[in-house]
Each structure stands twice: as C-alpha cells, then as structure tokens.
Amino acid sequence: QLQLVESGGGLVQPGGSLRLSCAASGFTLDYYAIGWFRQAPGKEREGVSCISSEDDSTVYADSVKGRFTIARDNAKNTVYLQMNSLKPEDTGVYLCAAGQYSDCSGYRDMGYDYWGQGTPVTVSS
Secondary structure (H helix, E strand, O other): OOEEEEEOOEEEOOOOOEEEEEEEEOOOHHHOEEEEEEEOOOOOOEEEEEEOOOOOOEEEOOOOOOOEEEEEEHHHOEEEEEEOOOOHHHOEEEEEEEEOOOOOOOOOOOOOOEEOOOEEEEEOO
16 A cells, blocks of 8 residues: 555644654655645645655755754655754644655645645644
C-alpha cells in the first residue's frame, strides 16, 4: 500500500521541541519533494516547509524560519521536521505530502501525489 504516515506530534509547553516524522511505505521518497503543512482550527492549511528531491534544498515559511528544520533520511525512507522554540501559534495538525518535483518552488500550491493523515501538535502551558 502506498502511503505516508506522520508521527511525533503531541502536547508541549511553549519553548519546547518536537520532532515529527513522515515515513513512506510502498514507494521511495528519494525522488519526491516533501512538503510539511499545518492546519489550525478555523484556519486555512498553511505551508510550513519543503525539501527538494534534486539537492535537498529547503524552504521555510517566515513564521518558522530559524526554529524548524526539515531533513530527509533516505536509508529510513523518512523525512523529519525538527521543531524548536515552539509557540502557541504553532498549534495545529501537521501533514506531510510527497510530489514528484525536483525543487520546492511553489510548494504551497503545487499538487502532491500522496498525503499523510496528519499528526496533532498542541503548544500550551
């Protein structure tokens, strides 16, 4: 079965850290650009970060730049999103998506071949 599965979400205090995982089964992530998105209650889905398939170049939303890091581990067929210095406004369901693109230009709007089911992140004291 071809699918993406996110994990690693949870409840964390402001200033804390989480590492989200996006694991693929049934296909190889090497050839896909991977995007991370989040959706907060009552808000539109927001693009958070992307890592390209061509050279692992990365893109971040201004709201997470300097705090979040995206990376891939091809041996584990997994992409990670390390989230540090978390803020309450980072709360939401985080989803990963895979698209057969070489770079991340336009990652917020491009079509993706696969989506995960999401993992919830709550930042609260």
